[in-house]
Structure formats: structure tokens, C-alpha cells
Amino acid sequence: MSAPSGTSPHTHAVIGAGPTGLAAARNLAKRGLPWTGYELAPGVGGLWDISGPRSTVYDSAHLISSRTTTEFTEFPMAPGVADYPSHRELLRYFNDFADHFGLRDGFRFGTLVTAVVPEGEDWLVTSTGPDGTSRTERHASVLVANGTLSEPAVPDLPGSFDGELFHTSAYKRAEVFAGKRVLIIGAGNSGCDIAVDAVHHAASVDISVRRGYYFVPKYLFGRPSDTLNQGKPLPARIKQAIDTRVLKLFTGDPVRFGFPKPDYKIYESHPVVNSLVLHHVGHGDIRVRPDIGRLDGDGVVFADGERAGYDVVVLATGYHLHYPFLDPALIDWAGPGTGTAPDLYLNIFPSSAPGLFVLGMIEASGIGWQGRYEQAELVAGYLAARADRPERARAFEEQVRGPRPDLSGGYHYLGLERMSYYVNKDAYRGAVRAATESLEAPQ
Ligand SMILES: Cc1cc2nc3c(=O)[nH]c(=O)nc-3n(C[C@H](O)[C@H](O)[C@H](O)COP(=O)(O)OP(=O)(O)OC[C@H]3O[C@@H](n4cnc5c(N)ncnc54)[C@H](O)[C@@H]3O)c2cc1C
Numbered sequence: 229m230s231a232p233s234g235t236s237p238h239t240h241a242v243i244g245a246g247p248t249g250l251a252a253a254r255n256l257a258k259r260g261l262p263w264t265g266y267e268l269a270p271g272v273g274g275l276w277d278i279s280g281p282r283s284t285v286y287d288s289a290h291l292i293s294s295r296t297t298t299e300f301t302e303f304p305m306a307p308g309v310a311d312y313p314s315h316r317e318l319l320r321y322f323n324d325f326a327d328h329f330g331l332r333d334g335f336r337f338g339t340l341v342t343a344v345v346p347e348g349e350d351w352l353v354t355s356t357g358p359d360g361t362s363r364t365e366r367h368a369s370v371l372v373a374n375g376t377l378s379e380p381a382v383p384d385l386p387g388s389f390d391g392e393l394f395h396t397s398a399y400k401r402a403e404v405f406a407g408k409r410v411l412i413i414g415a416g417n418s419g420c421d422i423a424v425d426a427v428h429h430a431a432s433v434d435i436s437v438r439r440g441y442y443f444v445p446k447y448l449f450g451r452p453s454d455t456l457n458q459g460k461p462l463p464a465r466i467k468q469a470i471d472t473r474v475l476k477l478f479t480g481d482p483v484r485f486g487f488p489k490p491d492y493k494i495y496e497s498h499p500v501v502n503s504l505v506l507h508h509v510g511h512g513d514i515r516v517r518p519d520i521g522r523l524d525g526d527g528v529v530f531a532d533g534e535r536a537g538y539d540v541v542v543l544a545t546g547y548h549l550h551y552p553f554l555d556p557a558l559i560d561w562a563g564p565g566t567g568t569a570p571d572l573y574l575n576i577f578p579s580s581a582p583g584l585f586v587l588g589m590i591e592a593s594g595i596g597w598q599g600r601y602e603q604a605e606l607v608a609g610y611l612a613a614r615a616d617r618p619e620r621a622r623a624f625e626e627q628v629r630g631p632r633p634d635l636s637g638g639y640h641y642l643g644l645e646r647m648s649y650y651v652n653k654d655a656y657r658g659a660v661r662a663a664t665e666s667l668e669a670p671q
Contacts (some may be wrong), residue, residue, distance in 0.1 A: 237661060238367050238368045239262040240262065240364075240367060240370070240611065241353045241370045243265075243368040243370065244271070244372070245273070245335050245337070246274015246276070247274055247588075247597040247600060248373035249267065249272075250266060250326060250331060251300065251506060251587070251600050252428060252607070253331045253334055254325075254331060254604070255604040255605050257331065259608045259612045260445075261608060263369065264336070264365070264574065265331075266353070268340045269341065270284075271323070272323060272335070273318070273322040276315050276318040276319050276323070277377060278428035278493075281373075282378040282398065284418075284547070285315045286396075286399050286400050286401065286421070287456055288417075288423070288587055289421065290312045290315070291312045292312070293593075293594055294312060294446075294455055295310070295313055296455060297452075297455060297596050298598075299321070299596070300643060301598050303324075303329075304330065305317075307622045311446075311452045312446060312599075313365035313445055315346070319370050321546055326537070329376055330352060330431055338358030341353060341354070341374075341388065342362070343553070344370050344584070346558070347366070349570065350368060351367045351369060351584065352364050355358065365392060367462040368583065370584050371607060372554070372584070372586045372587065373551075376547065376589060376591070377547045378397065378550065379550035380396075380543070380547060381546045383543065385523035387525075389538075390526050390619075391538055391647060393540075394540075395541065395545065396418045396422060396543065396544045402425035402428060405433075408430050408432045409431050409536075409538045410426045410434070410540045411434045411541070411543045412434070412436070412543035412544050414433055414545050416544055416646075418544050418546025419432070419507040420443075420502040420624050422544060423435050423508070424508060424595065431539075431659060432515070433513060434515045434536065435505075435515070436517040436518045437487060437515065437516060437517070439489065440453060440483070440489050440491065441497075441499075441534055442472075442475060442490060443475070443499075443502060443503055444479075446479055446502045448474065448478060454593075454594050457490065463638060464638035471495070473592060480506070485509040486516035495593065495639050496640055497532075497641070498591065498593060498647070498650070517534075517536070521533070524536070548645070551586070556570075556578055558580075558581045558625075559578045560578050560579060570586065570589070570648040573632060574633070574635075574659060574660055574663060575589050575656075577627050582625065587604055588603070590603070590650075592653045592656060595653040595657070599660075602626045602661060602664070606667075609667045613667045618658060620666070620669070624663065624667055627663070630632055633659050635655050635656045635659060637652025637667070
């Protein structure tokens, strides 16, 4: 990073008005930094607006992390809101957040960002507005908050299927399954939610899995399970041992229900927060199948050679990170790991593109919107330091060019695409807060 002046007369650009983009706008505004927001959808809320063009929630979607561990600390949800609110409630929450902090007017809605290019110390942002007109504007910096769960990862399955085949990103309502033989491929959080939805409409529901999973119930001891154990984080090995035992006591052994035994420890992959799927497997409403061998006309042949007929196949196969408006070199895309995520300091700062920040590119159990808010707080703190305390900002830029801190919390994450930008919430939030404090410390 070269030493940026921080004195550009232009506004900072925020791309996206989902939870992360709103947090970005709020933190810039809090610091008195001028900003301009670009949002493709007609309003705020990101993927929680089911009608939004990039939304991947479905009618039955609720939070899987509980309200108090997910909300913005400075803007708690109303006390009457459920522990696990629906997408409708969350959309209301984000609208209230935007109005409460006066953020709405700063966004240009119906506006798609198509290119972000550095020029000198500034950034040129090209966008297409609701009337189809393209324009390019100069900004002092760009905060990218375009989401991580909108670009479907569609596997190249051998063979062909004559029925209906779609990715979870295209799924909205369970009525599509009425009277049909349904196969869900993948048992992540969306796959399990959709399998449970399908039970109430379909003629039959199968779920094909490649590996074993840990199923965490939403409630333990009558309380949202993620609100237990909120004190000082336990060492990884101890937490894994305790929680594996607790899960065995509460949900039993998924192997008894026909799932493969996980060949990894709990929290080494994103846990599935769903006990209904086990309930329905136990009732014979959902049948567990092995990995796919090939699509086969009006059915599927599984890896064990068995064949079954289906009318609908749902690909619950996850999402790719997607920054189509950025030159991949700008965000060090070919970094370490599986090469499926950019190599960014604290998952935010590219080493060689001062003034460009990626927000929300974190996957973690329990990081919530507050975790994303703290990312925005750090970026706003850095931008303020560029103008007020250039020494501090330069010291931080040195850090960005240096070694990456360990954000794993001692967990050995699986080498899967969706785990390539995974962090441990405590390790991550601690590192982000420490960085923010280092920018604030007296010179
Ligand atoms: C079914 C489901 C359940 C989930 N449950 C939880 C949960 O329980 N807890 C939790 O913390 N997270 C959960 N998530 C994760 C969810 O991604 C986050 O809660 C949150 O929405 C991330 O916010 P974001 O602003 O980063 O991204 P998004 O909400 O995806 O918002 C990104 C915004 O950027 C806009 N945009 C994208 N590209 C452009 C462009 N080129 N130009 C202009 N605008 C653009 C989009 O229109 C969108 O409005 C869930 C996700 C899904 C799909």
C-alpha cells in the first residue's frame, strides 16, 4: 500500500444495502465521513428481502442464529421479537435500522455496480441506474458489501435429468413440491430447511449426503442454544469434547438415523442448526441417501449403485464468492487456501489496493451482524486515521502487508470452498477489535 492522502474530496462508496452495507454506511456516518451507497434492489435488507433480485431466502426462512447473538448491539430488536425471527421480521428490522440512523437517503436503489477501478488515489465506480443509464463516478474509497450467499455453486453432475432441477437460490415456496418425489442434494442449513419444508407437500423426500454432519438443535435447556456458553471462550479441544457430548445427549447419534459418521470434529465445518431433519428422518418422512453417482433420466444413480426415480432435484450445494465488478488481482484472489477466496488481511484488506475494502466476507458460527458491524467500524476508523492520524494509518498499512493473524481459534477447518474464508468468531472479533484500538491509540 502506498501512503494514501485521505484528503480526497470525494465520497466513500458503499456497495450493497444488506446488513453489512448498512453497517458500513452507519460507521462512515458516525465518523462524519461522506458516503454514497449503491444497491441493486429497490430497498435495504439485502438477502432478507425475499423479493430482492439477489435474495436467496425462502418463505420459511428464519434466523438460525438467535436474535440476541445476531442483532446490531447499538440497535437491539424489540423485546417481543421471537428468538429466531422470520425473514419478514428481519426486513422490518433493517428498514427500521436504516431509518433510525438516517441512512436510506444515502443509497441509490435499483443501481447495479458494474466496475470498480483504481485511478491514482481515487476509485472509479461505474453503475447502471434504474433507467438503464450507465455512469462513472469518482470516490475516495470503496467498501464492497455485496454479500456472499447469492452466486450459486452448481456442481457439474454427470448424466442428465428429465425432471425439474434447480439450485436452492431459486427456491422460494414449498408448494413447488406438491405431490412430487423430491431429492435434495446436500444437507447444509438451506438443504435441511428445504427438506423439512418439502415433507409437508411432497410425495417423498430424500436427501443425498457426501459426509456426516453435526446437527445442533435451536434450543437446549429451553434456551436458544447459541446463547449458552457465551462467557470466556473455551479452548477448541475442550469445547469440541463438551459440545459433542451435549449433542449426543440431546439429538442422539445421527449415524443411527442413517447419516454417515462425520470424519471430522464438531466446528471443523459449519454446523447444521436443525433438529427437525432428524425428527423427520426418524419418522420415515425423509430418507438419507449417499452421494450422487450420476443423473439418470427420470432418476438418479447413487454412488452405491442404487437407483431411485425423482420429479424434482434441488441442488443445496452452496455459493461462490462473487466480485464480478473487480479485477481479481486487486483482491489477491489467488491467495493461499483452496484458491476460492481472496487473500485479505482480516478478511477485509487487500495488500495492494489501498482504499478498497471487502466487508462481510466471513463465514463463522455465531458471528452475527455485529461481527460485520465491527469490520465496518475498523474500516471507518482506518479511513478517519488516514486524515487525522496518518502515522497510525501508515502503521496499520504495514500490518496489512505483513503476515496474516491466525483467525481459526485453534480449529482445523475442512478444506472445503465454503470453509476457505471461515473464521472463529472469538478469534476474529478479538483481532478486529484490537486493530480498531490500535488505530485509536494515542500517537
Ligand atoms: C437461508 C439463510 C439463512 C441465514 N441465516 C443466518 C443467520 O441465522 N445468522 C446470520 O448471521 N446469517 C445468516 N445468513 C447469512 C446472511 O448472508 C447474513 O445474515 C447477511 O444477510 C449478510 O449480509 P450482507 O449485507 O453481507 O449480504 P446480503 O444480505 O447478501 O446483501 C448484499 C446486498 O448487496 C447487493 N448487491 C450485490 N451486488 C451488487 C452490485 N453489483 N451492485 C449493487 N448492489 C449489489 C444485493 O442486492 C444485496 O442487497 C443466512 C443466509 C441465508 C441465505
